[in-house]
Amino acid sequence: MSRKVKYTKELKIKACELYLSSGISYADVAKQLGIMRRNSKDMIRYWVRMYKTYGAKVFDDKPHNKSYSKEFKEMVVKEYLEGKGSLLDLMDKYEIYSPATVLRWINDYNNDIELKDYSPMSEVYMKDTRKTTFDERIEIVKWCIEHDRNFKEAALNFDCSYAQVRSWVIKYEENGEEALLDKRGHRKEEKELSDIEKAERKIAKLEKENERLKIKYELLKKAETLERR
Numbered sequence: 001m002s003r004k005v006k007y008t009k010e011l012k013i014k015a016c017e018l019y020l021s022s023g024i025s026y027a028d029v030a031k032q033l034g035i036m037r038r039n040s041k042d043m044i045r046y047w048v049r050m051y052k053t054y055g056a057k058v059f060d061d062k063p064h065n066k067s068y069s070k071e072f073k074e075m076v077v078k079e080y081l082e083g084k085g086s087l088l089d090l091m092d093k094y095e096i097y098s099p100a101t102v103l104r105w106i107n108d109y110n111n112d113i114e115l116k117d118y119s120p121m122s123e124v125y126m127k128d129t130r131k132t133t134f135d136e137r138i139e140i141v142k143w144c145i146e147h148d149r150n151f152k153e154a155a156l157n158f159d160c161s162y163a164q165v166r167s168w169v170i171k172y173e174e175n176g177e178e179a180l181l182d183k184r185g186h187r188k189e190e191k192e193l194s195d196i197e198k199a200e201r202k203i204a205k206l207e208k209e210n211e212r213l214k215i216k217y218e219l220l221k222k223a224e225t226l227e228r229r
Contacts, residue, residue, distance in 0.1 A: 007035070009059040015044050016051040053092050073105045073115040080106060113148070129161050137180040140165060141172045174204070 011033065019029045026048075030040035037043065050058045076090055080102070085093060087102055096102055108115055132140070136158075144154035144165055151165045158165075171179035193201065 009056070009061070011035075012047050012059045013051070013056050016048050019044065019048050020052075049088075050097060054095065054097075058097060070115050074109070076102060077105050077109045077115070081109075129164050130159065132160065132164075134181055137168050138177060141168050141180065144169050145172075 015029050015033055015035070018024070018032065019026065024032075026041040026044045029035075029044050030037075035044070047059075072094075076094060076096070079085055080087065080090055087099055090096070091099060091102060105115060107113075140154055140158045140160070143157070144151060147153060149169060151162050151169070154165045155162045168180055
């Protein structure tokens, strides 16, 4: 699986200034700067909008996620649903840099999922991994899934790291309990697989990608419906 590319603050500013000063297209900006991504035009468009609104500070590295209270989230969602501002208007008004953040709040609110205070709990990210038994991993995963996949709370409750919990849940959801066995080895390489195993792996990958696209489509469709209200 390819890793997400992280672009520097300097590159983002350069892309914005190039677009604003030259009048060339977003695609040409991406091409000139060697930004080779399928969604590079949308990404640069987003950078430019944020740069014009907040200036270069918007690209500063954030030491931790911004904290939002339950009351603040509900206020933003209600303003959106009452037509007091578009998604972009509210992002600009309250300096919320990610549209996905507001969309998630709206989606939760419309599905009667309680909006909660956000606590970064940085200690669960910094915590060292610890040894666990197979039964412990099963217990932690099931607890986490039953609590809306809250990796941070699970890590805190069971005294392990966020990365451990997230990894176990993903493995469990993809391949069941057997994936949580400590096999002390790596996943089979492609050349070691039989034709049937290759086909099964490809099908599993396609099913996972299809589910991801389905969720993304439904979220965007819901956002468009809300935007037209």
